[in-house]
Amino acid sequence: MSQQINLFNPIFLKQKKIFTALPMMEALGVIVAGALLLNWYASQSVADLEKEAAAGKVALAKREQRLLQAKAQFAPRAKDPALAAQVAEAEAELKALHDVSSVLQGGALGNTAGYAEYFRAFSRQNVSGLWLTGVSINGAGNDIGVQGRAMQATLIPNYINRLTGERVMRGKSFASLDIGRPQASAETSPFVEFSLQSTAQEAAK
Numbered sequence: 744m745s746q747q748i749n750l751f752n753p754i755f756l757k758q759k760k761i762f763t764a765l766p767m768m769e770a771l772g773v774i775v776a777g778a779l780l781l782n783w784y785a786s787q788s789v790a791d792l793e794k795e796a797a798a799g800k801v802a803l804a805k806r807e808q809r810l811l812q813a814k815a816q817f818a819p820r821a822k823d824p825a826l827a828a829q830v831a832e833a834e835a836e837l838k839a840l841h842d843v844s845s846v847l848q849g850g851a852l853g854n855t856a857g858y859a860e861y862f863r864a865f866s867r868q869n870v871s872g873l874w875l876t877g878v879s880i881n882g883a884g885n886d887i888g889v890q891g892r893a894m895q896a897t898l899i900p901n902y903i904n905r906l907t908g909e910r911v912m913r914g915k916s917f918a919s920l921d922i923g924r925p926q927a928s929a930e931t932s933p934f935v936e937f938s939l940q941s942t943a944q945e946a947a948k
Contacts, residue, residue: 858880860911861878861880861887861911861912862878863911864906864909864910864911864912865878865889865906867909868902868905868906868909870893870898870901870902870905872893872894872895872898873891873892873893873894873898873899873902874891874892874893875889875890875891876890876891876892876936877889877890877891878890885915885941886941887915887917887939887940887941888938888939888940888941889917889938889939889940890936890937890938890939891936891937892934892935892936892937893934893935893937894933894934895935896922896935896937899920899922899935899937903917903920903939915941916941917939917940917941918940918941919938919939919940920937920938920939921937921938922935922936922937923935923936923937924936
């Protein structure tokens with residue numbers, strides 16, 4: 744009877760050392776180098792951020808200084824009492840001028856344009872066989888009196904129509920018309936006398 748005896752023991756084999764001193768030193772060196780690199784990058788980033796922050800502070804300080812200068816330059820000025828009084832006086836004078844202009848245009852002070860245009864209108868309306876012996880114009884031209892003579896009484900209505908067609912006579916009407924023979928020779932006179940009268944009350948209606 745035979746028996747095999749295994750005298751091999753694994754512990755007696757040469758074991759491979761994985762974590763030796765040299766690889767560990769190399770790994771430690773890599774770790775230290777990486778840490779230094781990260782520290783340098785972080786330092787550079789912090790320095791850049793500090794530079795940007797400093798530049799921002801300088802720009803902000805300049806803008807604040809400009810704002811203060813603008814406020815000082817364009818600060819609201821206190822009202823000048825003398826200037827305010829001059830403005831009030833000028834406004835009062837302007838109002839007075841407007842009031843005067845309204846009164847003049849309203850005709851309350853009479854005719855401010857004169858009566859020349861009325862007499863031009865009378866001279867333009869020349870009717871053969873009719874002539875004027877007197878004209879009176881009062882106030883603003885609303886009170887007009889016309890006296891004249893005509894060879895025939897039928898010429899008078901035509902003359903009145905033509906006269907009221909003048910621009911200066913538009914809107915005016917004659918309140919009364921008197922036609923008659925001259926008293927000295929009522930029977931033998933070859934012409935008739937007439938009188939037209941326009942009053943302010945009648946023209947305003």
